[in-house]
Amino acid sequence: xxxxxxxxxxxxxxxxxxxxxxxxxxxxEIKKQLxxxxxxxxxPDKETIRAEIIQTIEIEVPEPRITPxxxxxxxxxxYDKHLFAAEYNGFGLIExxxxxxxxxxxxKLVLIDNGTGYxxxxxxxxxxxxxxxxxxxxxxxxxxxxxxTDSKSYITLTSVTRTxxxxxxxxxxxxxxxxxxxxxxxxxxxxxxxxRFNGKKNWNRKNQKKLEKxxxxxxxxxxxxxxxxxxxxxxxxxxx
Numbered sequence: 099x100x101x102x103x104x105x106x107x108x109x110x111x112x113x114x115x116x117x118x119x120x121x122x123x124x125x126x127e128i129k130k131q132l133x134x135x136x137x138x139x140x141x142p143d144k145e146t147i148r149a150e151i152i153q154t155i156e157i158e159v160p161e162p163r164i165t166p167x168x169x170x171x172x173x174x175x176x177y178d179k180h181l182f183a184a185e186y187n188g189f190g191l192i193e194x195x196x197x198x199x200x201x202x203x204x205x206k207l208v209l210i211d212n213g214t215g216y217x218x219x220x221x222x223x224x225x226x227x228x229x230x231x232x233x234x235x236x237x238x239x240x241x242x243x244x245x246x247t248d249s250k251s252y253i254t255l256t257s258v259t260r261t262x263x264x265x266x267x268x269x270x271x272x273x274x275x276x277x278x279x280x281x282x283x284x285x286x287x288x289x290x291x292x293x294r295f296n297g298k299k300n301w302n303r304k305n306q307k308k309l310e311k312x313x314x315x316x317x318x319x320x321x322x323x324x325x326x327x328x329x330x331x332x333x334x335x336x337x338x
Contacts, residue, residue, distance in 0.1 A: 177281075179323045180336040184284035187338055188229060192283045198225065198261050207259065207285050208233050215240020216290075217297065218255045223264045226255075229285045232337040235321055236288065239312060239335075246308045253309060254294040256332055259285045281336045289332040309333070 168182050185191075189206050192198050201207045207227040211218055214237060218226045228236070236255075244251055260282040281287040290313075292306045293299055313333055316322045325334045 176325055180281040180287065180325070180334070181279065183323055183336050183338045184281040184286050187231070188284035188286045190284070191279065192259070192261055192285065195261050195263060198227075198259075201285070202227055205230075210236060210255070210258065213237055213240055215242075215244045215251065216253045216255060218258065219291075219294070221258065224258045224260045224282065225264075226258050227285065228259055228288060229337075232286045232288075235316070235337045238321075239290075239316065242312045242315075243309060246312070247305060251296055251305070254291045254297070255288050256291045256294070256330075257282065257289040259283070259287075281334075287334065287336040289327070289330065289334050291332050292326075293331045 166186065168179060172178060172182055189201065192201065198207070206229065208230050210216075210226050210228060210233055216236060216239070240253065243253055260280060262283060290309065292309060293301055295302050295305045310326075310333070313322065313324045313335065317324060320338055322338060323336045327334050
């Protein structure tokens with residue numbers, strides 16, 4: 099029987115952790131327990147891992163999130179997958195600045211600034227708010243990245259949620275920005291730089307490969323879609 103690799107083990111641990119998407123974000127104590135568990139893993143049996151994690155955090159384990167198949171007739175290009183996921187997983191298109199503010203007030207969009215394994219750089223054309231479940235997935239990506247590097251490593255988000263006004267403004271200065279509706283305007287997409295790690299801009303190929311490996315595993319688990327945007331030096335990620 100093929101042994102699971104470290105990323106698969108990390109994904110399994112994340113899947114059974116903390117009632118994540120129901121509580122909007124992990125509690126600090128659980129984050130610490132998960133990081134401690136990741137750092138001590140070699141390649142034990144999956145069922146043993148699951149039992150130990152459940153016993154350690156002493157919470158009810160949620161059912162895995164079910165994502166619908168994407169109708170083939172809707173997909174004409176890769177980005178269409180992101181729009182479909184955004185429409186399905188979000189609360190609808192952010193229509194204006196006032197709409198955005200009301201979503202924040204109602205708790206449908208939650209703040210992300212700096213968390214476990216990630217930071218958000220100062221933003222000019224987007225807002226550091228996403229849906230609660232999207233924040234959970236971002237937390238999981240950050241923890242997985244630290245599990246493959248070290249406990250102080252972190253990735254950098256360069257763009258998050260945009261209002262239509264911000265998308266239009268961005269288009270004027272960045273021709274690579276999506277024309278019309280963007281998945282960023284649903285509160286479920288964010289861009290992760292692959293040339294910024296640990297607060298420094300550099301071409302760290304080793305960390306880039308580890309980040310891309312994590313994103314591929316998350317995509318295989320039907321948790322995200324991602325595209326490598328070479329002009330912007332980032333991975334565009336949309337949570338499913």
